[in-house]
Amino acid sequence: MRKPTIQDVARQAGVGVGTVSRVLNNHAAVKGATRETVLRAIAELDYTPNPHARRIAGGKSYTISVLLPVLTTEFYARLMDGLEAAFQEARYDVAIFPLLDRSRLERYLGSHTLAYQADGLVMATYNLTQMFHERRLRTQQPTVLVDAHAEGVDCSYMDNVGGGALAGEYAADLPGPVYAIWVETELDQLFTTRVFEDRRAGFLRALAAAGRPVHAEFTSSFDTLAARNTASTLLDDAQATPGGLPCTVFASADLLAGALLDEIRLRGLTPGQDVRVIGFDDQPWAAARGLTTLHQPVESMGYEAAQLLLSRLNGYRGPARARRFEPRLIIRETA
Incomplete structure (x- = not known):
């Protein structure tokens, strides 16, 4: 049997080929009822578009580049789930570019690199305000920030100051010394993130408002061994300090909290x-370990970032x- 064509879908749905094409491209101009009729015809015929024909006809790559700091943490795996769910619905492929060192960062600043040959660009976590102001990001295609905020660009982000404040208010009501563990996130001072800086600002502000000092602060990378070593140093301090236990620790990422629980x-x-x-x-394992934590809808944040970008690709100006x-x-x- 021959494979169904876009003309077959149009005929079954009672619409023109152009309407089917707009549905496949997730174009905003299609009415909801018409979209449902076309999608039902696609499902009934088991129609699969030819990706090469789609690219040639549309003059697009139908690819989105996603620039991430790393790929190995649960947070970014969940963020990618949210991004990919939206892009797959719109039939876009995703190309992932991990920014692991200075040479990669510098290379991606050039508009000729592969990362910039996609129809749209997602940049995760980095504080790019200065980059945009200096016009060092020579992006011709629509760009969205996720897990970050900057003026003049679409962004989907978490209120990390508010989250830090919630942790500080709660810690302030608990007896004993208060500790904090922050994440070292700068990559060669080129790109930075405000995520943990904002969490720290909110946390310290809330403690100060309650008249509670921070006994000590520690910094760790996202490396598991480093997190465990930091946890050990913190507990050494708590156990050596008169009245140091019981104490309260705000670990600014669940990965650090998990390492601390193991050491405890x-x-x-x-x-x-x-x-x-x-x-x-x-994180998904937090409930099983009984971890008191700040919940953030990571997948929803990624999904919303993708929708912002898709709206730009569909004509929003x-x-x-x-x-x-x-x-x-x-x-x-x-806790």
Whole structure:
């Protein structure tokens, strides 16, 4: 049997070929009822578009470039799930470019590189305000920031200051010294992120408002061994300080909180009693470990960023839009 064609879909749906094409391209001009009729015909005929014909006919690559700091953390895996869900619905492919070192960062600043040959660009987490102001990002295609915010560009981001404040307000009501662990995130001082700087600002502001000092602050990379070593150093301090236990620790990412929980148990201490732990992310494993943490809808943030970019690709020419997501405190056994 021959494969169904776009003409077959149009005939079954009772519309023109152009309408089917607009549905396949997720064009905003198609009415909801018409879109449903075309999608039903596509499903009934089991029609699959020819990607090469689509690219040639549309004059597009139907590819989105996504620039990420790293690929190996749960946060970015979840962020990609949200991005890809939206792009797949619109039949766009995704090309991922991890920014691992200075040479890659410098290379991606050039508009001739492969990352800039896509129809749209997603940049995750980095504070790119200065880059845009200096016009070092020579992007000709629509661009969206996710997990970051800058003026004059579409962005989907978390209220990290508010999340840090929620953690600080809660920690301030708990007895004993307060500690914090932050994430080292700068890559050769070229691109930076405000995520953890904002969480710290909110956390310290809330503690100060409650008249509570921070006993000590520590910094760790996202490396698992580094996180465990930092947890060990923190607990050494707490156990050596008179009245240091019980204490409360705000670990600004669940990965750090998980390493801290492992070290607490290794020392025969009890989470939630000897050491109260507050994380940030609410990763899928957090509930099973009883981790008190700030929940952030990572997948939704990625999905919304993709929708902002797709609207640009479908013709939106209006001012930049910002979608801010609010974290919420999930109280469990560790605090």
